[in-house]
Amino acid sequence: MGAYRLSDIWSAFRRRFWLLVLSVGLISPLALALAYFLPPKYDASAQILVEAPSTTLLNTTLTVPPAQRLAEIEHKLMARKAVLELIDKFGLYADRPDLSTSEKVDLVRRNTRFEAIPPPNASPRSGAVLSFSVSFTSDKPYLTAEVANELVERIMAENLRARTEQAEGTLSFLEKEAARLSRALAEVEAEITTFKNEHEKALPNSLPFRRQEVSNVKNRMFNRDQSRLALAEQLRNLREALQSGQIGLMTGQMTQAERDLQTLRNQLLQSQATLADSHPTIIALKKRIEVLDRVVAQQNNSATAQASRARQQAEQQIALLEKQIALSDRQQQADAAYLKDLEESIALTPKLEIELNRMLRRQAQLQAEYDAVIAKRNVASTDRQLEAGRKSERFVLIESARPPEGPTSPNRPLIAAGGVFFS
Template sequence: MEELAQQPLNIQNYIAALRRYKWYVAIAIIIFTTISVAVAVIIPPIYKSEGLVLVETQQIPDKLIQSTVEASAAEQIEIIRQRVMTREQLLDVGRQMPALKAIEDQYGSNTLLKQIRDNLYIEPIRERSGRANVTIAFKLGFISENPTLAQKVAENLINLFLKENIKARTERASQTTAFLEQEASKLKKRLDETEQAIAKFKQANQDALPEHLQLYSSSLAREESTALDLKRQIESIKGEIEYLTLQQTDSGQTSPEQIRLAELKDEYKRLSIIYQPAHPDLIAIKDEIDYLERGGTLSDSGSTSPEQASQKALQEKINARNEELKLVQEQLRTTNIRISSLESKIIKIPQVERELISLNRDYDTINSQYSKLVSDTMQAQMAESLEQGSKAERFTLIDAPRIPTEAFAPNRKKVLAAGLAGSFGVPLGIILLIGFLDKSIRGTETLEATLGFPPLIAIPYIHTDAERQRTKRHNIFMIGGLVVIAALAAMTIHLTYMPLDLLLTKVVQRF
């Protein structure tokens, strides 16, 4: 038994298996071939209608007007695809087609939505630009068993795609403009607030503004010079008062001539400061002084004033000098007040200047931002006009969807070839498997390989007449059965599905 289990395989095993199951193989081949042909013929054709949309660049140079929509073409296509493939948009497209509307009525909106999404496709067309692939166009199409339906749906989808692109770009540009205008309004408000703060600060510190520093400095110098002059006058007046007081004290011990001489000298000294030496008053006083110095008397000079008149005159002079001293001292006090005020203002100016510089710096910063934002807003408004006028990057339909005349799928020749290959391959594969698993001894070669020595004689199988008749009747029944089955199948197809002549014509056309 071990030797029989280890016997080598022989081609005769496969031939014997084929002979034993030849009719089964033939029937299987016929059935599978018929099924393959039927499948290749019955599979409904699928049509594809698509349009070509070109991505056009901006018509106006970028250096003149810069678009605010900076999304790449591929990104823009994906954004629009998401907007178009919303439930409401696709259902609206499907409900415009009676065939798709019937699907919704029968199976519900979810089934319709799934069918549209499954049969809709977008195929970008890219071109190498430098190191990157740039999308220059894209195809948008729809697949359906009905060529007219495929064309209508593809056309509606492309129109919707183009409208959504314009709408999306315009909305984005409008949003950019609105945002910039809103930010510009905020900055304008801050700018006005800063201007008001600067105005209030200047109003509150109007006496200590930096632009007044030079004026205050020159005024302070003048006031200090005036104060110095007033101090000198005070010293001079005090000296005169002391001198007059001394004369008044000594007037009782001296002669009237001496008193008069001292008065004249004092008067001459005072007037010489005011008048020139050739002035008549000075000359008259000088003559009288000379007369008294030569020993003249008051009676001789025409002055008949007694001693009491001299004392009274001295007192009047002292009183006049005291009044003048009070006036000059009041002027000095006023001048010192002005000097103190100017000094306090000058001292305050650096602090005011620092705060004012800070406010002006904030104002300049905000004003610069506001100016730039206003410029950007104007640029955005022009970009929005560019988008509204379709002068920026846009999608242009250059090849509209057409009604397809040839089916996109299936490839019936490939389906038939695969079916025929399977029709022959599966039965023959089963026969080969049976022959491989068959371990029985068939033929002298297998027997010799198994026993190790050749047999003396080989007697072939002898068929009896009864076996021949039985095999003949079996073959006739099998052939007759196949003919009857084929005839019944043809009649059934002719009566229930389609006349055979039309079916044959259709098969030829499909292939």
């Protein structure tokens, strides 16, 4: 392809000259008019610092991050009712009767900006906020600062109200929860106490003792059986001896006095055969017989008394043996009943242990929950005190909105230059 000649370029310019004149003469004036007649927009902003707590807390119940809290506040402030209050208070768009209420609300939302400013080197995902700005745009410069400052006041008031309400609500909830858990603990403790009282003899902690007691009772019953057999044998022997006359009867053998008396009587009979009754020998024999009669009579009376005492002692011993045997039988019956109770309680213990462990686990679970709630309640109480003393995390106004010195838009020189350039 050859080079363009000057005559060709001039020819092309002449053919498009009027088109160029028409473009510059039409588009440039329109761009200049647009730059001149566009309504100005004024912008004012305030900056709020998120101030860290003055008291460092290891734990807190107020765990909503500032970014999330700001988003929640923004949502409330941009709610229709709140925006309408702003419109009514400042007479926003009163010079625009053509706008409906919904359109005015949409304009306020579009002209209001909340911008979080994270700390240096903070990750965008961390949600950390160092400060944030609140801006409002309007075509009336005196309204921009007033509306922006009004939004700041509402933000700070809403933040304080929300944090105070959260602290008090959390504390109230934890106090109710602590009371509920305390009642539940008291109920399960009473249930455990009643259970232990009702099954006192079969509780798992006494199982080793009861097993040892079973062995002791069996040994005691065995020894008592042996003792009873000996007592019964002794009683049988005494009864047989008493019934057979071996106890309480006089012996058939004559005493020395009785033999001497018999000898004297024989001598008296022999002497009377040859001698007279007045004979000194006869008289002496009779006196000696009379003395021996009294001695033998005394001896016979003493033997009878001894026999009676022997029978009485034997009967007393029999009665005592019967009492001992009866006592042994009663003790055996008591131990047999006791042994039966022990064995039944030992058989019942595994089932009771399962039920008791269930209640104890429930008690431990409730106690752990109660301790955790009490710890949280203490933290919540501290949070409420800090909120009351304004010592917790708070929003601090570091720069209020000031009336703008000039419009921020439109950029008239840029619009005019652009119109001329593109024309």
